[in-house]
Structure formats: structure tokens, C-alpha cells
Amino acid sequence: MAESLGFVNILTIFVLAIFVGNEVITKVPPILHTPLMSGSNAISGITIIGAILAVGTGRETLTVVLGMAALICATINVVGGFLVTHRMLKKFKKFKK
Amino acid sequence: MSALVISNPVLSNTAYLVAAVLFIAGLKGLSHPRTAVRGNLVGAVGMLLAVVVTLLQQGIMSFELILLGMLAGAVIGAVLALKIQMTAMPQLVGLFNGFGGVASVLVAGAVFYQAVVAMLGAAGVQAVAPGLQFTIATASSGLIGAVTFFGSLVAFGKLQGIVTEKPVRYPGEQVVKVLVLLLTIFFGVLVVLEPQQINYFWYLAAAGSLLGVLLVMPIGGADMPIVIALLNSYSGLAAAATGFVLSNNILIIAGSLVGASGIILTRIMCRAMNRSLANVLFGGVGAVVESAAQDDIYAGKVKATSAEEVAMILKSAQRVVFVPGYGMAVARAQTPVRLLTELMEKDGIEVEFGIHPVAGRMPGHMNVLLAEENISYDKLREMDQINPAFPATDVTIVLGANDVVNPIAREASGSPIAGMPILDVDKSRTVVVIKRSLAPGFAGIPNPLFAADNTLMLFSDGKKAMDDLVTAYKDA
Numbered sequence: 221m222a223e224s225l226g227f228v229n230i231l232t233i234f235v236l237a238i239f240v241g242n243e244v245i246t247k248v249p250p251i252l253h254t255p256l257m258s259g260s261n262a263i264s265g266i267t268i269i270g271a272i273l274a275v276g277t278g279r280e281t282l283t284v285v286l287g288m289a290a291l292i293c294a295t296i297n298v299v300g301g302f303l304v305t306h307r308m309l310k311k312f313k314k315f316k317k
Numbered sequence: 318m319s320a321l322v323i324s325n326p327v328l329s330n331t332a333y334l335v336a337a338v339l340f341i342a343g344l345k346g347l348s349h350p351r352t353a354v355r356g357n358l359v360g361a362v363g364m365l366l367a368v369v370v371t372l373l374q375q376g377i378m379s380f381e382l383i384l385l386g387m388l389a390g391a392v393i394g395a396v397l398a399l400k401i402q403m404t405a406m407p408q409l410v411g412l413f414n415g416f417g418g419v420a421s422v423l424v425a426g427a428v429f430y431q432a433v434v435a436m437l438g439a440a441g442v443q444a445v446a447p448g449l450q451f452t453i454a455t456a457s458s459g460l461i462g463a464v465t466f467f468g469s470l471v472a473f474g475k476l477q478g479i480v481t482e483k484p485v486r487y488p489g490e491q492v493v494k495v496l497v498l499l500l501t502i503f504f505g506v507l508v509v510l511e512p513q514q515i516n517y518f519w520y521l522a523a524a525g526s527l528l529g530v531l532l533v534m535p536i537g538g539a540d541m542p543i544v545i546a547l548l549n550s551y552s553g554l555a556a557a558a559t560g561f562v563l564s565n566n567i568l569i570i571a572g573s574l575v576g577a578s579g580i581i582l583t584r585i586m587c588r589a590m591n592r593s594l595a596n597v598l599f600g601g602v603g604a605v606v607e608s609a610a611q612d613d614i615y616a617g618k619v620k621a622t623s624a625e626e627v628a629m630i631l632k633s634a635q636r637v638v639f640v641p642g643y644g645m646a647v648a649r650a651q652t653p654v655r656l657l658t659e660l661m662e663k664d665g666i667e668v669e670f671g672i673h674p675v676a677g678r679m680p681g682h683m684n685v686l687l688a689e690e691n692i693s694y695d696k697l698r699e700m701d702q703i704n705p706a707f708p709a710t711d712v713t714i715v716l717g718a719n720d721v722v723n724p725i726a727r728e729a730s731g732s733p734i735a736g737m738p739i740l741d742v743d744k745s746r747t748v749v750v751i752k753r754s755l756a757p758g759f760a761g762i763p764n765p766l767f768a769a770d771n772t773l774m775l776f777s778d779g780k781k782a783m784d785d786l787v788t789a790y791k792d793a
Contacts, residue, residue: 227450230569234557237570240341241577247348250674250699253582253681256347257549258410259357260578263340263364264417264552266571268387269371270424270559275386276377280434283427284379288386290423295390296397297416302361303398304409309357311688312350314695 255308262301268294324375332370333567339363340571344578350694367567403689404646407545407679408476411469414548418465421555422522425458425562433515452512454561456505459518462555463525464532469548471533472541476678482538491599494531500524532598539643539720539759541678543586543597550579582680589674589700591726591737611763615755618768622775624782627714627749628789634711636667638703640740641683642676644717644752648779654716655690656787669696671703671713671740673721700740710745715766717751717779719758724766734760748772751782 248256271294274287323329340363346356372383401409432447474480487493504521511517536544553575560568587594631637639658645651658668670692676683684697698706707713715722718740726737742748743766750767753776757763766772775782 226564230561230564230566233566234561234569234573237337237573238577241344241574242581244341244344244348244574245578245581247345249348250585250672250681251684251694251697252347252350252353253585253674254406254410254679254685255353255357255681256344256578257546257582257680258406258413259347259360260344260575261410261413261417261549261552263344263360263571264414264549264556264575265420266364266367266568267417267420267424267556267559268364269367269565269568270428270563271386271420272368272371272377272383273374273563273565274424274427274431275379275383276372276374278427278431280431283431284382286423286427286430288382290420290427291383291386292390292393293416293423294420295387296394297413297420298364298394299391300394300398300409300416301413302357302364303395304401304406304413305357306354307398308403308406308685308688309350309354311685311691312353312694313688313691314350315691315693 252312255305258301258308259305262298262305265294265297265301268298322375323370323373329370329374330566332366336363336367336567337570339366340574344574403685404649406685407541407677407682408473410679411472411476411545411548414545414552415466415469415473417552418462418469418555421458421559422462422466424559425455425462426518426522428562429455429518430515433512437513447512449509450561452509454558455518456508456521458555458558458562459508459522460501460505460525461551461558463522464529465548465551465555467526467529468533468551471530472544472548475538476541484537485534490535494528497524497528497531501528536597537759538678539675540597542675542680542682543583543594545679546579546582546586550576550583553579586675586680589738611757614763614765615768619755620773622749622773624775624785624789625793627773627775627786628793630712630747631661631666631790632664632793634666636710637661638669638671638707638710638713638745640671640713640715640718640722640742641687642716642718642721643678644779646677646682646686646717648717650716650779650783651686651690653780653783653787655692657783657790658692660787660790669698669703671698671700671742673700673718673740676718676721700738704741707741707744712747712749713742713745715742715748715750716783719752719764720760722766723762723764725762725764732762734762742766743769743771746771749775751775751777751779753778
């Protein structure tokens with residue numbers, strides 16, 4: 221019982237988050253579609269949390285090894301994603317005539 | 318250190334909630350160029366908070382190892398992000414998608430393995446099988462993550478020129494894809510039913526990888542914006558699935574935000590091509606070129622021009638619109654475009670840019686290239702804004718675009734691009750099309766625009782044509 225309620229709880233969070241995402245992102249103009257993609261991509265690197273937990277609490281060698289590989293990939297995703305988005309966005313300027 | 322350890326899950330989950338709010342606020346900031354830089358930074362702060370809180374959680378050991386892994390990833394990511402040319406942005410975004418996807422597979426595999434070992438180890442006492450949520454989420458994460466990773470690698474290969482950009486199609490293609498999909502579902506069910514057989518998870522990941530390759534190989538270059546947006550969505554969904562594996566809120570929230578964002582972009586891209594997602598993934602475009610029709614349309618009607626002639630026309634114009642396409646990116650012609658823009662503006666000519674939603678190889682590709690050239694973003698007009706302004710435009714310069722300016726799309730039916738929203742460049746007084754030949758675009762059909770009375774063809778490489786135009790304009 222407890223577990224099934226827990227599942228419904230996180231399912232609720234999942235569904236609501238999708239709706240929030242829908243609302244927020246519908247307003248992004250086409251001019252910013254690339255930064256939106258690379259920026260949101262960096263956020264999808266949130267798996268880094270799972271990788272830290274796998275390495276940090278792993279009792280099996282294989283878990284730690286897989287966790288390390290995941291950690292490196294996710295960090296590339298996060299750091300690279302936010303940096304390249306920043307680099308792009310800095311270029312979007314409005315110049316006075 | 319121990320004084321800093323967070324032993325209360327309420328505390329860490331509250332911090333995750335703050336991180337989630339920062340992600341949402343960050344994405345909201347991306348809705349305007351003025352607030353976008355800050356929005357991105359806010360998202361990065363949210364990520365940093367989530368990472369720090371996780372590191373401080375009770376039971377986290379091997380700090381050195383974790384910091385080492387993060388340092389390695391950070392260095393690689395930073396080098397990629399800072400060293401890459403702006404023109405290589407589509408493949409970099411594709412590659413980052415892939416890294417996110419593979420991380421999800423690996424985390425799911427790592428956690429699953431540990432759970433299975435724990436279960437088998439306890440067999441002598443009493444076996445506790447992992448719950449359904451755990452196994453289903455593990456299977457989903459393994460499948461979506463593997464499809465994302467290998468799909469992204471193929472997309473990267475296509476954009477980088479390692480794999481052919483042409484659609485790779487073969488007889489029985491759909492059957493093969495359906496069979497591999499059934500195979501992944503089969504292994505997915507096995508993971509759920511017999512979690513103690515850890516190998517099923519790896520078979521599932523392998524089948525998912527194959528599916529990722531098979532799904533992206535048949536997709537041609539011009540459809541890449543859709544694929545990149547779709548893979549973006551998958552990388553988020555994979556993270557959300559991993560969140561279900563770990564029962565971790567922040568993974569679920571962040572993952573579904575990205576999943577939603579990718580789906581919206583995919584939908585926008587599909588609408589901009591007037592095609593369904595199923596048609597992009599499974600249908601074929603650009604198979605047949607009707608050469609007879611092409612001769613009919615072009616014979617005797619195409620007028621070639623020179624850079625000098627175009628420069629003269631531009632000199633007497635009051636309003637000029639550039640319509641860039643992927644050809645501009647390939648030829649790297651954006652710098653002379655900017656130079657010509659500056660020269661014309663100095664003469665009091667109004668210059669704008671008309672940008673089709675699917676121009677280029679990823680959503681927003683042209684905007685990034687032009688912004689990189691310090692072209693003011695208020696000059697970059699989207700399709701709905703620029704279309705009513707074409708009749709009041711003296712000269713429109715089409716640079717490396719084809720199908721997105723083909724007036725055939727406005728006609729009822731028969732052609733593969735019928736109904737696709739286009740830029741109505743043919744309504745401007747004079748159209749200059751810079752193109753190497755009359756070769757058809759991705760859709761494989763002739764373009765009556767090239768033979769229109771008000772169209773002049775400047776046959777040349779995009780970069781060379783623009784360089785010549787800059788010189789001719791200065792001399793004129």
C-alpha cells in the first residue's frame with residue numbers, strides 16, 4: 221500500500237511537470253529555439269544526481285564502474301550544455317541604429 | 318565534514334524543490350533574448366544546488382572518486398563547448414543529447430545491478446524482489462536512453478559528414494524496424510518478469526541501441542531539425558525514467574520539463590513542414606525527380622545575373638530582405654552577408670532577415686549563425702512576421718534556401734511539399750536567388766520561383782557570390 225501510494229505521488233509530479241514544461245516552453249520564440257534546446261539539454265543532464273548516488277552508495281564494483289561512466293557523461297552534458305548555451309546567448313544582442 | 322552531512326531527507330528534498338523552481342524559472346527566462354542569458358545561469362545554479370545537496374547526503378562515500386569523475390566530465394564538456402565553431406553547433410547539440418541518454422542507461426544499469434545482487438544475496442534468508450515501479454522504470458530508462466544515445470551518435474555522424482546525410486533506405490526497412498522494436502519490448506518484459514537475470518537488461522540496451530541507429534539512418538539532412546528536437550525530448554524522458562528508478566523527484570521534474578520542451582519543438586518543426594511525425598520517421602520524401610516537369614518550368618525563362626547587376630539594383634532599393642538557408646551555413650557566407658548588410662544600412666536601406674522555422678539543420682540554426690555575426694536580433698524575423706512585408710520589399714536575396722521558398726507549396730496538392738508554410742519571397746519586387754545550379758532541394762522537385770519574371774539567378778557558390786556582391790556594392 222505504502223509503495224503504491226509512493227508511486228502515485230511521483231507519477232503526479234511527473235504529469236504536472238510535463239504540463240508546467242508545456243506552458244513555459246510554448247512561449248519561447250523561434251529565434252531562441254537553439255539555445256532553448258541546448259539549455260534544456262543541459263538540464264536533462266540531471267541524471268548526474270543519479271550517477272553521484274550510484275558511485276557514492278554503490279556496494280558492488282560494477283555499480284561504481286557504471287556509475288563513474290555515467291557521472292563523466294552526465295557532467296559533460298551539464299557543463300558543456302550550460303556553457304555552450306551561455307556562449308550562444310551572449311551573441312543575441314540588439315544594436316541601436 | 319560530518320557536521321555538514323544532511324541526514325534528513327526532508328532537507329534534501331526541499332533543496333531539490335528549490336532546484337526544480339530554478340529550472341522552471343530558467344526556462345521561462347529563455348523566452349526573451351533580453352532575459353535569456355540570466356535564465357540559463359539560473360538553470361545552472363539550480364543544477365549546482367542539486368549536485369551539492371546530493372553530495373552532502375548521508376551515506377555518500379568515495380568523494381575523491383566522484384570529484385574526479387566530475388572534474389573529468391567538466392573539463393571535456395568545457396573544452397567541447399568553448400572550442401567548437403558556431404557552425405558545428407547542430408552536431409554538438411546532438412552529441413550532448415547522446416551523453417545525457419547514455420548516462421541514464423548507465424545509472425539505471427548500475428542501480429539495477431546492485432538491487433539484483435542484493436536480492437540474490439538475500440535468497441538464503443528471504444528473497445525480496447524489486448517492485449514493479451523499479452523494474453518497469455529500469456526497462457524504460459534502458460530503452461529510451463539507448464535509443465537516444467545511438468540515435469544521437471548517428472545524427473552527429475550525419476551532421477559531421479561521417480555518415481551520409483542522404484536518407485538510407487532499403488527494402489523491408491519498416492519491417493526490420495518493427496521487428497527490432499518488438500525485440501526491445503520482449504526484453505523489456507523479461508526485465509520486469511525476471512529481474513534476477515541481469516543480462517536481460519543488457520540485451521534490452523543493445524536492442525535499443527540498434528533501434529536508435531535504425532530510426533535515424535533513414536532520415537535525410539533537411540529533416541534533421543525534427544530528429545534533433547525529438548532526441549532532445551528523449552534525453553529528458555530517459556532522465557525522468559531514471560527518476561522513477563531512484564524514486565527521485567528532481568530527476569522526474571527536470572526530465573519531464575525537457576521531455577515536454579523537446580516534444581513542443583518537434584511539433585513546431587513538423588508543422589513548419591506540414592508533415593506528421595510518423596511521416597518524418599517512417600515516410601520517404603525526395604525519391605523521384607521529374608526531369609520533364611523541370612524542363613517545362615525552367616526552359617527559356619531563367620534569367621542569370623551578375624554581382625554587378627545585383628549591386629546596382631540594391632543601390633536603388635529602400636528595403637532588402639535576406640532569406641538564408643542551410644546553403645549559407647555550408648558555404649560559411651554569413652560574414653559577407655553581415656558586411657553587405659552594414660554597407661546597405663549606411664546608405665539608409667532597411668535590411669531584415671526572413672527565417673523559416675526549419676531552415677538549417679536544427680531548430681533556430683540560422684538565428685544562431687546570424688547572431689554570431691553581431692546582427693541585431695530585432696532584424697531576424699520569423700515567417701509570420703515577414704510574410705506580410707514581402708510585397709513592400711524591393712529586393713529579396715535568397716541565399717542557399719530552396720524548398721522553403723517554393724511557391725508550389727501554396728498550391729493545393731500533388732507535390733511532396735503541398736501545404737508546407739513557405740516564405741512568400743516571390744511577392745517582393747525583385748528576387749535574387751544565389752545558388753550554384755538549378756538542382757532541386759531536399760524535396761526533389763523543381764522550383765518555379767527560379768523561372769519567375771521578377772527572379773534573377775546568381776549562379777555561384779554562396780560565399781563567393783556574397784564576397785563579389787560586397788565588392789560590387791562598394792564599387793557601384
